[in-house]
Amino acid sequence: MTSEPRAAGPMMIGQAPRTRRQALGKTMWVGIWLLYLAGPVGQLLRAGASAAERTWGGLGLALFVVCYFVLVFRHMWRKTKGRLMYGALALMLVLSAVLSWTLDYPWLVLFIFTSVGAGVVLPWRRSRWAIPLVTAALLVVGARYPEIRSYYFFAYGLPALGSGFMMVGVQHLIHTTMELRAARQEVARLAANDERLRLARDLHDLLGHSLSLITLKSELAGRMLPDRPADAAVQVADIERVSRQALVDVREAVTGYRRPRLAVELAGARAALGTAGIRISADPALEGGEHRGLAADEEGALAWALREAVTNVVRHSGARHCELLLTEEWEADERRYLCLTVLDDGSGPPRAQHDGNGLGGLRERLALAGGRLETGPAPRGHGFALRAHVPLGAAPAGSAAAPELSPGVVNDPV
Secondary structure, eight states: OOSSOOOOOOOOTTOOOOSHHHHHHHHHHHHGGGGGGHHHHHHHHSTTOOHHHHHHHHHHHHHHHHHHHHHHHHHHHSOOOHHHHHHHHHHHHHHHHHHHHHSOGGGGHHHHHHHHHHHHHSOHHHHHHHHHHHHHHHHHHHTTOGGGTTTHIIIIIHHHHHHHHHHHHHHHHHHHHHHHHHHHHHHHHHHHHHHHHHHHHHHHHHHHHHHHHHHHHHHHHHHHTTTOHHHHHHHHHHHHHHHHHHHHHHHHHHHHHHSOOHHHHHHHHHHHHHHTTOEEEEOHHHHHOOOTTOOHHHHHHHHHHHHHHHHHIIIIIOOSEEEEEEEEEEOTTSOEEEEEEEEEOSSOSOSSOOOOHHHHHHHHHHHHTTOEEEEEEOTTSSSEEEEEEEEOOOOOTTOOSSOOOOTTOOOOOO
16 A cells, blocks of 8 residues: 555456456456356267267357357457447357257257347347347257257246346446446546636635736836835835735645645545545544644644545555544553544555655655654454554643543554
């Protein structure tokens, strides 16, 4: 969870493989279903099979598998369109019918793969007809074998029909997920644009009046300067005063924009983790926004810690769940500290753990605020834990000198 690149996390639904490992995992997931071809392979390897049967069956099965992989894998990385898609599907259907008719009934399983291929690559308006057509062809060919007429509809027909329409549903889910991700990115982009517009509006409100006044007084001083130097000097002094005040206003505005707030960063964390498909559990103490005894600099340091931790969770952890906790702790020197803890269930810290630029800068920020940063494995044994501590002001009179915990959160230091 350092800011250095690490292996990408598990691939989410609707995402193309980003690494060789993910591509291998997706290939294995697709290829494992070929185990259902054990029936045809067993027919080819049985003792009584002739050389012609083995040659014809082996070549036909190899060609069928090639068509299936070309169809599915080409669709996985880029959408299959046109003659290649329909040609591969037609060839698979022909091979399913011919091999099942000329060899034996275990070859009927090829129709199931053909139905799945149609459900994967065809749009709904075509797959809703193609899948029943493949199933009907299976039933026609299967009727040739009287020994399975009593059950082949349930053993082959229903799986072909159900598998095809199940893949239609999976494709619809993938498309919906991709559209949702695109919508979230658009929302994030619009939010950034709104923030830019707000910054531009605030700067205009801050500087518009001051610059107009400076321009007006500068013109007035220019007209007074030859004949009324004393009045011109008064205008120049006013220009200096207004410009200094404008500079103070701009500095305060920029400082307000640069110093993050916990509530703002929590909203950003929800958006970032949600976009990455990571569930978030936030301590109710973080929701309140106001924390007793927490100065602006200390809150800014914690907000930076939350931003950096969430960024690392999204980019490097491969986590499925992230937990945010906020607790008050008492140290041995009787000082109170506010501790922000970010836990994930990802891949955990690297073997050669060291701070990257992000965590190194965060450690320096916290040190300037009188706090400290702790990182390491999560207490559950897997995942990563980041704890940022900042000092709190003096406790109000009458408060007990004991650790005060956030509502519903157990203080669990490592």
